Amino acid sequence: MFSSVAWLRRLASSLLVLSPLVACQGETLFTSSVTYCSEPDALLIQQFEFIYFQQNSSVWFNLSAASVQPDVNVSANIFLNVYGMHPVNYTIDLCSLFNGALCPLPTYNFTGSDTIPIPSSLDLSQMIPDIAFKIPDLEAYAQLSLTEVNTGTLKACVQATLSNGWSAHQVGVEWATGGLALFALLSAIWFSTTPDNLLPFRFVDLFYLYQWAASTALLDLNYSSVYIAFATNFAWALGLLSASATSPTQLAINNMRHLTGGTMADASGGSAVAFVNRKLSPYNAAAALFVSGTSQLLEINQDTVLLGSNSTLANYVSAASVQDVKQLDSAGTVQLVTSSSSNVLQAGIPIYVNDVGIATANAFMTIFLVGLMVLAIFLVVVAIGYGIAVFLARRNRIKATSSTEVRERYVGWARAWLLRLCLIAFTPVTIFAMYQWTLQDSWLSVLLSVIFLLAVAGYLSYCLFLVVRLAVRGTPAALYTDPKYLISGAPLFALYRPERYYATLPLLVATLLKAILTAFANANGEVQIIFILIIEIGVLATLLVLRPHKTRRADVLATYLAITRVVCTGLLVCFVEAIGLGAIPRVVVGIVAAVFISVAVIVMFINILLCSALPYLRRHRATSSADPSVLEKGAPGDEETGRPVNSMPEQTVALxxxxxxxxxxxxxxxxxxxxxxxxxxxxxxxxxxxxxxxxxxxxSEPSHSRNxxxxxxxxxxxxxxxxxxxxxxxxxxxxxxxxxxxxxxxxxxxxxxxxxxxxxx
Incomplete structure (x- = not known):
């Protein structure tokens, strides 16, 4: 049955070598979330956990449930969905188990935990392929349905998503990408006063790459689970720091929203996968729910099921009192999620932000608070640096410039870094501020989103206006000769040639258009992905036509990153729900897109290292060329050409x-x-x-007559x-x-x- 997916294992093992996954996992399957798939009528569940061990074909379970209706005869249907396929779909006659102890269903409080060997007649080792234990972010779930024998009424339905422990989302990847960003930041600060150094620009480019990788998972598409997990590695670059439902920050945001008219649900304490729309990954259950007609009736007697050393139900069942049932009913640990539930997470921003532990309505406020913290840190660092700069200027007034000139230069340097922070914040602020307007949840959140967006976009627009005005009134070369604009406005134009000083404007416009599509077209994935693909192709065409950078290498790097964005955006077209691509091909597409993004991050890492080492290499070259021993030996190739060696360096003397x-x-x-x-x-x-x-x-002239x-x-x-x-x-x-x-x-x-x-x- 699974011969069609055998090649996926080889592909995953070969492509995911570039992705740091978890260490070696055992061949196990376990529950990652549990939800009701219908209104609980006869069965209430407080806890349901199990682990399947492939090695010895056994199951460990931890169950806490209660039957609350008397005289109910039910049959149990066990349904397994793996990547949209259903290899297991059995109906079990509960009356044949335990000498009829479960028929009718007793009003017991079931509480137990043990390891049970699987009957050989089921032969699950043949039903579940090996790939289910290896591929990251497994898309599978098991469903248990209890149906009344006489009337056919559904009495209980429980769904449990399955996982094998492998995932493309790793804390180590977050720390690695964050460490690279920190290294780029420190290097950019160190070399930001050096003319024509590329590190300050590469720092912004690196953040833009991270944010773009994260934003590709914010569209209304049926992503594969592995791609969403990979994209959440870059959520921190958007300001979405991983949190939990009990985080003080998230609790404070929840309290603020509810006091200002917010009615949307808070973040769940469990896995966000439990609330995903059942049409999407990992459920892929558009046509697989409640499959009938293909079910097989499996009769199992007491001798077939072995419950440890004893085969009596009394070891795991205790009589339930009315108080126990009330406590179990009010526990609320297992949520009801159906197609008509209000807590269902739709594709796009809701699924993405909940995967990192943030409620949908809390997304913008989380970014807002992170932005305030970054701004506070920036102001403190700038104030300390300003004091140090003024102090050193006063101490070295004789041989250095005046304190006024130092103050002016430092203010320009601080304005340049404030501009860089606004460029970095532009993508997440525009996306989530405008998305907050569509939620209509809390008036205070909407007000803060408007203020934050106007502050970031307003400062960028003001700086762009100053640059364009100076270039129009004079010449573009005036931007590169006026120290005032060259220091403070460098992030906008200094990377480009004077005749292409406006090259940053198409990038900002493209970012704004993509944010508008992501925020306002969140219910139509086809429109989002088509127009975003057109925008990315337009940015690539702009780079190819203008070739705005000062060096060919910079143009090549920018073009490569643009091609990566176009290719990955084109791959995302496969995730459109209307196309109806199968789950396994979507997994392959997600892995390929993740590899493309990973390679781009590695390329940026190498480029940043080279930019950091280049000044030291140049200094070493200059020192070596000034070495007398090198001067005596002459330049390379002199011995081969037979030309006389000049013992002094060649210099051009302007007469x-x-x-x-x-x-x-x-x-x-x-x-x-x-x-x-x-x-x-x-x-x-x-x-x-x-x-x-x-x-x-x-x-030579005497020292007294030099002038x-x-x-x-x-x-x-x-x-x-x-x-x-x-x-x-x-x-x-x-x-x-x-x-x-x-x-x-x-x-x-x-x-x-x-x-x-x-x-x-």
């Missing part, structure tokens, strides 16, 4: 135009006869002879010209070294840039 005009022809008009005939082959030195035209000498007038420079060059002409015509004087150069050698110092020869005249 004054007036000086150049005084000697229009220079040494280019010197005849061959004027050149010295003393060479190394004749045993003579070349000191005092005419140098080739590519060389130029400038004598002399231009006329003095004319006199120095005239004296140098006469000295060279005299040495060229007198072989005897050619053995006398230049006085200025000899003086430098005696003083034991190297010639300065203006003193040594340059090869690029």
């Amino acid at each position: 004054d135009s007036s000086v150049s005009q005084a000697y229009p022809d220079g040494s280019s008009q010197t005849s061959a006869e004027d050149r010295s005939i003393y060479t190394q082959e004749s045993g003579s030195t070349t000191v005092g002879s005419l140098l080739p035209r590519r060389w130029s000498l400038r004598p 002399s007038s231009t006329s003095h420079s004319h006199h120095s060059f005239s004296h140098l010209s006469n000295l060279i002409s005299t040495n060229a015509s007198s072989p005897i004087q050619s053995h006398t070294p230049s006085p200025s150069y000899s003086h430098m050698q005696l003083q034991g110092r190297q010639p300065t840039i203006d003193e040594h020869p340059s090869t690029s005249c």
